[in-house]
Amino acid sequence: MRRFLPVVAASALLVPAAASGLVFKPSSLPAAKVGVRYQVVIHVSQGGHHPALGRDFPSYTIDCFGADSGGGFMDDCKRLPPGLKLKEYSDPTCAPPLEKPACVVIAGTPRKAGRYTFRISVPNVGSASVLGILRKYTIVVRS
DSSP: OTTHHHHHHHHHHHHHHHHTSEEEESSSOOOEETTSOEEEEEEEEETTBOTTTTSOOSOOOOBSEEEOTTSOEEEOGGGSOTTEEEEEOOSTTSOSSTTSOEEEEEEEOOOSOEEEEEEEEEEOTTOSSSOEEEEEEEEEEEO
């Protein structure tokens, strides 16, 4: 039993560090097909909750534009596959309330085959700067 307790204590110390980062689900996006309706909901959470939970944060918007790591404006909306758009989304698994993840949906009917890589920007509630946190995604559209 003495061997088991230190292992449990060490793993318990790692949980808060892992839980403090943003989690994007899904981690990758499924392929799409030209002319076939596509819809994927992306959940962004911190410890399973909306990232702004417990913080005085006036606006929390997930989008395909925002501030890049250098503080410049980035707009990856034009990099989405033609026919797809990123929009706000809410259902019983998403915020509000803030106890649930923040969500967006990528939806539409793809019009052109190809490989499309774009970034999604979320505010960094742990920072007073305008810099967001960027997450890169790729959608492969097949003909």
